[in-house]
Amino acid sequence: MLAVAGLSFSFKDKPILRDVNFTLEDGQIVGLVAPNGTGKTTLLKLLCGLLPAPAATITLNGLSLRTQRSAFLKQLFFLESSAHLYADLTVRDHLLYVKRMWRSRVDVQATIKQLQMESYYTKRIKNLSLGMKQHALLAMYMISDAQTMLIDEPLNGLDPTSIQQFEHIFGGLRAAGKTLLVSSHQMDSVGRVCDQVFFMKDQALREVANTGQDMMALYTQIFMTEAAANV
Numbered sequence: 454m455l456a457v458a459g460l461s462f463s464f465k466d467k468p469i470l471r472d473v474n475f476t477l478e479d480g481q482i483v484g485l486v487a488p489n490g491t492g493k494t495t496l497l498k499l500l501c502g503l504l505p506a507p508a509a510t511i512t513l514n515g516l517s518l519r520t521q522r523s524a525f526l527k528q529l530f531f532l533e534s535s536a537h538l539y540a541d542l543t544v545r546d547h548l549l550y551v552k553r554m555w556r557s558r559v560d561v562q563a564t565i566k567q568l569q570m571e572s573y574y575t576k577r578i579k580n581l582s583l584g585m586k587q588h589a590l591l592a593m594y595m596i597s598d599a600q601t602m603l604i605d606e607p608l609n610g611l612d613p614t615s616i617q618q619f620e621h622i623f624g625g626l627r628a629a630g631k632t633l634l635v636s637s638h639q640m641d642s643v644g645r646v647c648d649q650v651f652f653m654k655d656q657a658l659r660e661v662a663n664t665g666q667d668m669m670a671l672y673t674q675i676f677m678t679e680a681a682a683n684v
């Protein structure tokens with residue numbers, strides 16, 4: 454379980470989060486939804502210590518991010534985006550690197566097959582399309598076998614078949630007991646995959662259980678009704 458208490462953060466004078474508290478239960482997929490520039494990536498970075506939040510208490514299965522940082526981070530995987538992959542290394546290089554660093558038993562070749570990357574896993578990242586890089590990044594998450602996965606906009610640039618494939622893989626990770634916090638702007642996908650959704654607004658998180666409601670309608674209600682009223 455990931456538990457967060459008293460999390461506040463500002464970029465200079467701009468408050469992003471104000472005294473945020475939440476928990477993520479094991480075996481759950483939680484969506485993180487908000488308009489561009491609200492602070493989704495910032496939150497994910499805070500949860501793994503890439504940005505500082507000295508006053509917050511962040512624990513993962515009882516381990517403190519502040520005082521037991523390396524044990525905490527071994528249980529978590531986060532890579533901000535496929536733009537952060539190494540341009541001159543191949544997909545396979547990335548997967549072998551993650552397997553070694555996370556001491557994982559997940560089979561690299563089986564993962565390549567599962568993600569249908571056979572035709573390009575020996576290619577350098579710089580020669581891949583955005584969708585291919587997104588596959589490579591998801592493969593890194595799968596290979597890490599980390600208990601908790603923070604995934605930032607994994608569906609960007611994917612075709613409909615790949616979106617289905619990713620949703621299936623997220624479901625498989627949940628079935629294996631993993632905890633996923635996934636930011637996305639794809640509300641239909643959020644509705645299909647997530648157990649609950651955090652809507653980020655006014656420096657706070659509004660938690661909504663997914664009971665099959667229309668997520669786009671909910672998005673409009675939370676974010677757009679007010680915006681329209683201000684025009």
Ligand SMILES: Nc1ncnc2c1ncn2[C@@H]1O[C@H](COP(=O)(O)OP(=O)(O)OP(=O)(O)O)[C@@H](O)[C@H]1O
Pocket residue numbers: 464465469487488489490491492493494495496
């Ligand atoms: N290094 C930085 N210095 C100052 N401000 C920053 C920095 N990084 C992000 N911000 C600001 O923090 C706010 C939140 O940015 P963030 O990238 O977390 O948003 P986001 O919700 O992930 O957006 P998007 O959906 O566009 O990816 C933005 O207003 C952005 O301008």
